[in-house]
Every structure is written in C-alpha cells, then in structure tokens.
Amino acid sequence: MKLLKILMLSLIGLISAALPAHAVIEIDITKGNVQPLPIALTSFVGSGDEMTSAGSVMEIGKQIARVVTADLERSGLFSAIDPRAFINSGNAATAPQFANWRAVGAQALVTGTAVLEEDGRVRVEFRLWDVLGGSQMTGLRYFTAPQNWRRIAHLISDAVYKRLTGEDGYFDTRIVYISESGPYLDRIKRLAIMDQDGYNHKFLTDGSYMVLNPRFSPTSQEITYLSFYNDIPRVYLFDIETGKSEMLGEFDGMTFAPRFSPDGKKVIMSKAERGNSDIFVLELSTRRLERLTKHSAIDTSPSFSPFGRYVTFNSDRGGSQQIYVMDSDGSDIKRISFGQGIYATPVWSPRGDLIAFTKQTGGKFYIGVMRPDGTGERILTESYFEEGPTWSPNGRVLMYYRKYPYDNQGGGGETQLWSIDLTGYNERQVITPLDGSDPAWSPLMD
C-alpha cells in the first residue's frame, strides 16, 4: 500500500470495449507443455515524442512493449510474433485490421500508447484483442511517474495473462535472494532484491556478514531472514523502504528458518536450545514467542498453509529427514512423505493444494510437489544439487537454486537461480549479476 503511494501510480479503469467481447481464445495452464499462444505486441507509441525525466516518451512506449513481450514469453505460454513480420504497425487509435494480424498468425494482439501528460506523468493505455473473434478482450489505462514505466509494463503483462488464462499473473513481483560471490572457501553472501525479470537489482546488505534464507512478507515491504551479524545467527526483519534491519527478539538460542504467517502478523521459525531445534512462532506486535514442537529431533523449515490453519515442516524425528504437517497450534503431527530418500524444505503453495519440497536420493537432488496429505508426489526437476523452492504468488511457477559440482582445479561450485512451471515444463535460469541462491518470491506488489 505504502509503495503504491510512493509510486504515485494510479489505475483509472477499464477502457470500454468498442466491440462485444466473446472470448474465443483461452489458455488452459493446468496442462503440461501447452502450445504457446501466438501473440503480436505492437510498440506503445503515442502521438508525441516529448522528453520525460526517464527519456523520450516514444522510447518508453517501445520499451514497455519489449518488457511485456519478454514477460509473456518467459511464462512459456506465449510466443511473440517477430514485429518485422507485421503487415501494419498497429495504430492504437483505431480498431485493428484483424485480417492483417490473422495473416501473420497472431491469435491475440496487444496494442497501446504511451503519452506524456501535462503534469509530467506518463499515460499508458493498452488493449488486448482477440484476433480470430475480432473483438477487444480487455483494455486498461494507467498514469505513472515516467521512471516507473517498468511497473506499468509488468501490470499490463499481468492483465494480459489473467485475461487469457483466467488466473492472476506474477509479473509485477520481486525476488529477494542471496547474492553469492568469491571463492568457495570464502563466499560472500549478501541480501539482494530485483524485479522478477532481473531489473532494478539492488544489494540490501554489504557482505560484511553472512545472510541466508530470506522470505517476503505477504502484507508489507519487509523481509525476514537469517543473519550472522556479529557472528551470532539470529532471525532478523528488514524494512525495504527504510533499509533498516532489526533482530527479531533476543533469545538465548539461535533462531533460524523464518517464514511469515499468511496474515503477515507472525513469523514462524526454528529456535535451537543446547543443540536441539524446535519450531516456534513469534507474534510481531508483542514479540512473544510460542513453542509449537518439543522433540529431541531437528524440527525446522516450517511453512504455514495459505489460511494459517496448518504448518508443514521438516523433521528427522522418524530417523531420517521427512515432511510433516501439524495444526498451527502444534497438535496432530502427521508425517506425509513416504517415498524413497529424504525430504526437506516443504513450502505450502499459495493456492493451498500442494506442498513443494527438496528431495535427496541416490546422490541427486530434486524439486517436487505433493498434496498436503502426502499423495500425488511429482518430481519436477533434478540435478547434482538444488533446493529451496519458492512459489510464484499464483502458485503456477517454482523458483529454486542450483549448485554445480566443484572441479579439480579449485573452480566450479557456482550457484544459480532457476524456475520451472508446475507442469514440469519451461525450466529456465533466472539471471542474476553474480551467483544466486535462496530465492523468495514476493506477492503481487499492489
């Protein structure tokens, strides 16, 4: 909410459709390896080419179209038609000549404009057209300070994705992660944040102390994470807007593996006492700590279900690391993982229907999902080492990190962020300036 005010970003509303909208195109994203929808995106060039505080408005219009194109293509659900094939450039002021778009194979068309307003803001409009049906599917208008044009592009991507898939998008989001650099015996691990497409990258800590396992608040511009500040591992809270961090409660034992509750009011975490890690939940307003588990085994990596009623966590209480589910008061603990190998880092999907996990068996690591009752286990990806899945806010994409083996020359051991569709398709690297690990996806930013 605060962020919205700062950005002075406003959405005026739906542009009324000129033609009745009968959706004939639709993408079913629940099926694997869906044929990408051919989509044409024209440059968002308006009438003028005035200079703004962030470059010429015509250039902004072109860039917006590029960012939307990249977003949609990266989802794996769309294939953008090369603009060089376009028969006409798509004058946004008039209804498209659908025959010309059908001729280049487009099934959907996005047209738009970016115009400089008298008050210095940029007005961006877009319309999504059903090329085969010859009708407008949606249209929206936004106003923003010129330097925020990227957010407008991601909002447009989300609107197109939602109209064509029926599900919320995940483009107007950010990733917080651990940026890694330096030789493997002396790795520097810094908290870093970027847009989901890798832009607007920023380091949040300076690398003088190690940080791990960051997680976004579902309700505020805050991150909880494990920091080794002063060589004392404890859970911290970082305010993205002010850049300030604070330790979350001063307890005798180490605290780690933090994660917010769905309402953002609590942080669930592990606390170790004399070598024994159990799960606790900390109420942020009172800093009161409540114990949820009491067992001589390791209990860690807790994650709430979307409505906060259950908690899934990792424990070796049965002799090896497995995934458990309990009520959020710590009662009714049940083991849910029974496959071959060991299981760790369970994370509840924002949709509630699945738990993502890291699995280790036969010298390899895997990212997979299972239902909260443990049935329907499905492996999505495997490699020499990978762990720590995080869900896109719509529960359709998982991001995680991979670590590559060392070579005998003292090299290797790189870490990279990767993402994959829940369908098991569309696996791709998420580019970071340095090595990256421990990604955590933000909620949609509005």
Next chain:
Amino acid sequence: MLKNKFYAKFLIMIGAVLILSACSNSGDEAMTETPTPVEQTPEPVSTPEPMAAPVDMVSQESLNSSMGGSMSEGDMVYFAYDRYDVDASARSVLGAQANWMKANNVNVIVEGHCDERGTREYNIALGDRRANAVKNYLVAMGVSASRIRTVSYGKERPQGTDNAQNRRGYTRVN
C-alpha cells in the same frame, strides 16, 4: 598420557596376534584349551596431568588459526554423515582440548559445520547439534560451560571439497 594410552592399545594388539598364532600352531588340541585371558589395564582417564609442552594437543597458536585456514589436528573433530555423536578419535582430541582449557584461562567458540550435501536450514540445525556435542563433551571433561560459546555455520563454511572433512567441529579461542 595420550601416548601411554596409545602404547597400551598397541600392547593389547600384539597380545591378540600372539594368541591367534598360538592357536594355529597347536592345531585341534588347542581349540579345547582355555586361552589365556588378555588383561586390559586401561589408563585412568580421571587424572589428567597438566601438560607443559603439548605435542598431541592444542596449542594456543592452532586454536587461533583462522577459520578455513591451515588445519591443525588438535582443534578439529569430525563427524559421520548426518551424525553428531563424538566418536573415539574425536574424544581423544576433545580430551586434550579440555585439559588445555583447564590449564589456560581462555574462553572458546565451538563452530559446528556440515558437508554440502543437504539443505541449508537442516544443516544449520545439524551444525548446532555438532557444536553442542563438542561443548557437552568438554563440559563433561570438567570445563565450565560458561567458557564455551557455540555457533553453527551449517554448510556455509566448507574447508574443502571433501565432504568428510567438512562435517566437523572446530574449537577456536574467543
């Protein structure tokens, strides 16, 4: 003392070899004989001598050796995969550490580490178990708990690419 213990063990081993060869030499008849019991006389562990010039044990220098730097056998103990129990070889190293701490007025930090074949969060917990296993042993050997701080680095501070070398507890002067 450590040397004496080792020597005692060595004598027992020689004894065992002799008995075996005696058996094979004397044939069937020997099978019915009651073998001479080997008397083990373990060294008393309760009366450690203060060590003036330690060789087998931790010197102040090695305790001060920087993290991830050249390894000294005296400040490092190793653990089996996903385990945190202090085995026999670790006990002898920690026994020497305890003696040295009792003779020197220093506080220490015990670091718990893991190999890299596991998840970060679990390894933070496992490293804490290992650091505390080391601390508990030192305390059992008579070192005051208040002189020992533990910290787990999980799998984040390997000292090489060998997994077995990374599953360790490292004692350094605070």
